[in-house]
Amino acid sequence: MPANRSEQSRRAILDAAISMIGELGYDNISIEAIARQAGVSKQTIYRWWPSKGAVILEAATESLGTVVAIPDTGDIVADIRSQLTGILELITTTGFGPAYRCLIAAGQSDPDLLRALFDQIIEPNIEDFGARAALAQQRGEMRVDADWQTLRDLLYGVVEYRLFHSMSLEPEYIDGILEIVFHGVR
Amino acid sequence: MPANRSEQSRRAILDAAISMIGELGYDNISIEAIARQAGVSKQTIYRWWPSKGAVILEAATESLGTVVAIPDTGDIVADIRSQLTGILELITTTGFGPAYRCLIAAGQSDPDLLRALFDQIIEPNIEDFGARAALAQQRGEMRVDADWQTLRDLLYGVVEYRLFHSMSLEPEYIDGILEIVFHGVR
Numbered sequence: 009m010p011a012n013r014s015e016q017s018r019r020a021i022l023d024a025a026i027s028m029i030g031e032l033g034y035d036n037i038s039i040e041a042i043a044r045q046a047g048v049s050k051q052t053i054y055r056w057w058p059s060k061g062a063v064i065l066e067a068a069t070e071s072l073g074t075v076v077a078i079p080d081t082g083d084i085v086a087d088i089r090s091q092l093t094g095i096l097e098l099i100t101t102t103g104f105g106p107a108y109r110c111l112i113a114a115g116q117s118d119p120d121l122l123r124a125l126f127d128q129i130i131e132p133n134i135e136d137f138g139a140r141a142a143l144a145q146q147r148g149e150m151r152v153d154a155d156w157q158t159l160r161d162l163l164y165g166v167v168e169y170r171l172f173h174s175m176s177l178e179p180e181y182i183d184g185i186l187e188i189v190f191h192g193v194r
Numbered sequence: 195m196p197a198n199r200s201e202q203s204r205r206a207i208l209d210a211a212i213s214m215i216g217e218l219g220y221d222n223i224s225i226e227a228i229a230r231q232a233g234v235s236k237q238t239i240y241r242w243w244p245s246k247g248a249v250i251l252e253a254a255t256e257s258l259g260t261v262v263a264i265p266d267t268g269d270i271v272a273d274i275r276s277q278l279t280g281i282l283e284l285i286t287t288t289g290f291g292p293a294y295r296c297l298i299a300a301g302q303s304d305p306d307l308l309r310a311l312f313d314q315i316i317e318p319n320i321e322d323f324g325a326r327a328a329l330a331q332q333r334g335e336m337r338v339d340a341d342w343q344t345l346r347d348l349l350y351g352v353v354e355y356r357l358f359h360s361m362s363l364e365p366e367y368i369d370g371i372l373e374i375v376f377h378g379v380r
Contacts, residue, residue, distance in 0.1 A: 150380065155373070155379075165352035166348050168351065172301075189378060
């Protein structure tokens with residue numbers, strides 16, 4: 009069945025991309041090497057993706073998967089903690105962390121790639137976070153005038169900061185973040 | 195006077211590095227091109243710095259200069275606002291922003307460069323911030339049990355996040371950050 013075969017190839021390509029980038033880095037892998045590892049032809053990859061960056065971005069986006077969804081148990085702090093814990097685990101134990109670092113690095117001199125990453129990873133997260141924050145505000149878990157967009161920037165900003173500077177990302181770290189953004193240091 | 199001449203060359207090299215990286219990007223400049231622009235020989239550069247990354251890192255560190263110092267007027271919120279405003283201005287109006295982006299990008303696949311950047315830019319900031327936070331805690335401007343290290347990560351993390359994702363960095367944005375980290379969203 010061609011549909012299954014093509015889904016199998018697609019998965020093999022994305023799996024190859026995410027695992028190879030962790031080992032070799034963005035500059036040292038090529039569409040050719042990904043194709044070889046996935047057992048497909050270069051043409052198969054170019055039929056679906058315009059560039060190496062696009063393949064790796066899709067591999068990273070897929071590996072984020074449902075981890076990035078913010079649950080709704082009615083407790084906003086617990087829900088954000090649970091989502092951030094999942095993201096930290098993904099970053100520290102799978103190819104996602106290295107892939108994301110490479111994509112951001114490459115994106116600093118490739119505005120199209122950076123824009124695509126924003127559209128595929130950041131923008132959906134802004135929508136999801138905004139919806140969850142609105143519920144929290146209706147329920148009185150967050151001040152109605154709280155700036156949830158800046159709150160979101162702070163939460164993911166600090167995670168990326170520690171990732172890009174190769175600082176440790178222990179799950180306990182999340183509690184310190186949540187303590188400050190919910191209660192303030194004053 | 196040789197000492198003056200060599201200080202002049204050093205300045206010319208660092209100025210060339212910071213201005214060229216903003217225009218051309220990390221990958222597209224070479225020690226040779228920096229030397230040509232600065233009017234010195236390649237050997238002069240290699241006598242002082244081991245690599246392109248080292249020159250650019252020193253240029254970025256120098257251009258940060260005193261902007262990164264946190265003043266002490268007795269009002270911690272105003273003092274952090276003043277420092278962050280200076281950093282945002284430097285990022286958005288000088289070669290520092292593009293240079294820093296390039297260094298972080300290159301650092302993702304160059305652990306020595308990333309470590310040098312940490313030692314020269316992040317570590318001194320941690321010490322400076324820690325000293326200012328201790329005063330704020332003694333004076334009751336910040337809770338004594340507040341985790342100033344995580345507070346620091348949050349403040350600079352969000353600035354880097356918006357820089358690396360090419361999101362706007364307006365000075366007014368700082369007020370939103372300070373409101374959350376000092377008072378919390380609860």
